[in-house]
Amino acid sequence: MSSNIVVITLENFQQVVIEESKSKLILVSFWADQVPESVQLRDSLTAKVSAFPEHMILATVDCQTHAQIAQQFGIQGLPTAVLVKDGQPIDGLSGPQTEEQVQTFLDNHLPKVEDGLLNEAKLALVENDINTAYSAASKAYQIDNERADIKIVLADAAIQLGKTADAEVLLETILMVDQDGAYQAVMAKLELANQAAESPEIKALEAQLESEPDNDDLKHQLAVQYSQVNRNEEALELLFRLVQKDLSNTNSKELMLDVLKVLPEGDSLATKYRRKLYTLMY
Numbered sequence: 001m002s003s004n005i006v007v008i009t010l011e012n013f014q015q016v017v018i019e020e021s022k023s024k025l026i027l028v029s030f031w032a033d034q035v036p037e038s039v040q041l042r043d044s045l046t047a048k049v050s051a052f053p054e055h056m057i058l059a060t061v062d063c064q065t066h067a068q069i070a071q072q073f074g075i076q077g078l079p080t081a082v083l084v085k086d087g088q089p090i091d092g093l094s095g096p097q098t099e100e101q102v103q104t105f106l107d108n109h110l111p112k113v114e115d116g117l118l119n120e121a122k123l124a125l126v127e128n129d130i131n132t133a134y135s136a137a138s139k140a141y142q143i144d145n146e147r148a149d150i151k152i153v154l155a156d157a158a159i160q161l162g163k164t165a166d167a168e169v170l171l172e173t174i175l176m177v178d179q180d181g182a183y184q185a186v187m188a189k190l191e192l193a194n195q196a197a198e199s200p201e202i203k204a205l206e207a208q209l210e211s212e213p214d215n216d217d218l219k220h221q222l223a224v225q226y227s228q229v230n231r232n233e234e235a236l237e238l239l240f241r242l243v244q245k246d247l248s249n250t251n252s253k254e255l256m257l258d259v260l261k262v263l264p265e266g267d268s269l270a271t272k273y274r275r276k277l278y279t280l281m282y
Contacts, residue, residue: 002050008059008240013069016059018087025056025109026084030075037096038079044102045081052110080255083109114140114150121153131264133157148178156186157213159193160262162230216242220255235259236273244280251276 006016008028017026029045031038042060049058063070063078073082073089083091093105113161117140124133134157140150151174155167167190174183205222212218219238226235244250256277265272 002046002053004053004057005046005050006057006059008061008069009066010068013260016057017084020057021084021087022220024054026059027056027081028059028061028073028084029081030061030063030070030073030078032078035078036065038063041079041081041093041097041102044099045106048102048106055110112143114143114147117143118150118153121157125153130160134161134264135266147202148174148183150185152182156189159186159189160230161267162193162232164190164193164197164230193230197231199225199229201225202229216249216252220251223255223259227262232259232263233269236269240273240276240280243277247280 010017017028020026027045028039029042031042033039045058046060047175049056053128061069061217063075077094079093079096080273081143084094091105091109093102097105117136121133121137121140124130124136134154137150137154137157140147141154145237151170155170158164158167158170171183171187197222202222202225205218207238209215209218209222211279219242223235223238226232226238236256239252239256242249246252256273260270260273
């Protein structure tokens with residue numbers, strides 16, 4: 001049983017329903033074996049609430065064993081569930097409930113999944129864990145692709161991973177009313193990223209490579225420069241062609257694997273080039 005699923009007795013009633021409700025929501029589910037619908041509601045709530053230990057405790061009351069507790073709440077029929085905050089009832093469920101009705105009730109009081117993912121992404125950005133930030137923000141965006149705050153955080157992570165084109169597409173969809181300080185900051189990052197992607201060093205190497213197209217050392221230098229400004233697809237393509245030309249070219253192969261390692265887990269670009277490299281090798 002999850003740590004936030006508690007069986008209520010006379011002994012722990014005060015601690016759970018009164019004291020614990022000062023810091024978390026307490027959902028008290030009243031049930032009895034002779035009322036199957038109340039058992040069904042208890043089990044449904046158990047399955048759903050167990051995923052939110054930081055926000056809610058489900059306290060179950062067996063009305064056959066603890067009728068006194070049910071009476072204290074003024075319970076007149078089953079199934080019934082009462083939501084308690086700071087020792088006071090604030091909401092509840094009464095009568096048979098469908099799964100959809102139970103979920104709607106809980107959605108009104110529990111954080112949305114996308115909010116949790118968005119917070120995870122924001123924290124990861126602060127900690128400079130860009131891969132985690134991008135993954136979490138992407139999942140939030142898949143759930144709700146209309147929210148500007150999700151788009152802005154996803155664009156921020158995308159820019160730092162070199163996915164500037166993706167970031168630009170996201171930012172273009174943000175309405176004027178949502179173009180706040182966070183939006184302006186990410187737009188500034190996008191502009192800087194685009195400028196960095198065309199650094200003098202890169203332009204010089206590209207020009208030199210045009211005049212020395214068979215110089216593998218120049219290609220390695222350019223791939224490193226591309227990677228440093230998150231132009232990873234260009235870096236990978238350059239290195240893949242070197243490996244494709246000479247399978248014994250361990251330097252190119254190792255450099256290519258280094259570029260792949262910095263891409264986030266599940267990244268489509270990483271998947272594409274790992275598959276290409278695997279096909280080439282085997």
